[in-house]
Amino acid sequence: MRSYVRILYRRILCEGSAFFDDRTRTFIFNRTRKTFREYKDCTDEARIKKKLREARKFLHRIERANQGQTKSCLKLLQAAYGQRGKTRHRLLEPYTILPADYEHPKPLIPHIPRTAPPPRLCGPLNRLIVSVLHKKVDPMLPSPEYKPLHPTRKANLLWRWRTNLLDRILLPLPFEIVCELERRAGASESHPRYAGNLRIGGPLWNDLYSGQEAHPDLMHLCPSATLIPKTKVTRTHQALPTSSCAAEPSPYSTLSMIQLVNPNFKPMEEVKEGREKKLREARRLYRRILDKVPLLSPLPTASNMWDPKVTFKNSISCWVPGSIVRVQGDKKEEKGDVS
Incomplete structure (x- = not known):
């Protein structure tokens, strides 16, 4: 069992180091190390089997992504850039921290705290709920x-x-990450619709996420984080060894029937040639990620989020599919305002 866990751990790290996106590679490394360390001393057999199944599923997803499957690539990018999973919850936390002078709502039944209604939300969350959801x-x-x-x-x-x-709800990414995604999606820093020039996006990292540089679920989105370099070694896809927790093969399966006749029979391993993600394919994936990232203006900070005088506006990046129609629509609206 221990040797199988070591092999599975190394395979995930090796396959993760071949992914084309540097922040997703760092996310895979951090989450894998954290999960394996958490369950290093676990003795519950049922829980160990469940976590091994999840790890194998995660490994196969990375392998399919490295082979060029768009769906697997998109799921890994969504998990790394906070559109699903624990990274999204870590991005949400600063928006739910109430100010020190906030007055909590009173319980609907006096002296019974559990009947208190939920507190009000900050300005960015209110805007995203009404306009996005x-x-x-x-x-x-x-x-x-x-x-x-x-x-x-x-x-x-x-x-x-x-x-x-x-x-x-889907949250805006840090402003530095939004600018980085737009550059990877094909934007130039001199373009007038570039988020860095429009000053739209999410909060600056030091405004809301200062002190999260070492958290394994969020540190890969830090603008100054040390990212895992991509491996230059060509990987050969080999099947994992059989786990000691795996169930015995069914006697009705074709492979087991052949092995009953000839115990020395070994199936041929399917070798899949991994291919590099081309620049155009990677750009399309980044645009699909940007399509789900809301952009706010002005940039939210710890002080203006709870200011009732600040009105937040949301938009979407211009570097996603269908952006030409939106740009033309924006021009028509501007002409209508002038007239």
Whole structure:
């Protein structure tokens, strides 16, 4: 078992070092090291089997991405750039930290704290919920016909609505990462629609994420992080050895029937030639990532997020599919405003 875990750990790191995106490579290394260290001393057999299945699934996804499958590449990029998984939760945390002088709502039933409704959201989250999710910040509560809604039930409905909103919302990336993604998607720093010139995007790293440079779920998005270099060694795809936790092969499978007749039979390993991600294909993937990244103006900071006088506006990058139509629409709106 221990030797199999070592082989699986090394295979994930070796395959991750061949991925084309440097921040995703760093994300794969950090998450793999963190997960294997967490369960190094685990003795629960059922949990060990579950984590080994997840690790094999993760390894096969990286292998398919290195072979050029767009779906696997996109899933890895989404996990690394905070559109799913734990990185998204780490990006959300600074938006949910309440200011020191904030007055928490009182419980609907006095002296019962669990009946308190959820606190109000900051300006950027309010804007993203209304304009991106197209939802209301507060739900429409039911009105019973014969009796009023119980306060405990009301509090539960409010918290459920708030939780569903926060689970679905997509957050803006740090401003430096947005500019980097646009450059990789084909933008030039001198272009007038470049996010660095328009000053739109997410918060500056030092404004909201200072001190997160060592967190394994977020450190790969730090602008000054040391990124894992891409390996120059050509990988040969070989099948993993059989795990000691794996179930015995079914007697009805074709392979096992052949082995019953000839125990020395070994199936031929399928060798898949890995290919480099071309510049055009990588640019398309970065544009698909940018398509789901909201851009805010002005840039959110720890001080203006809770300022009711600041009105946030959201937009989307111009370097995504369909951007020509949006640019023409923006020009028409500007002409209409002038007239």
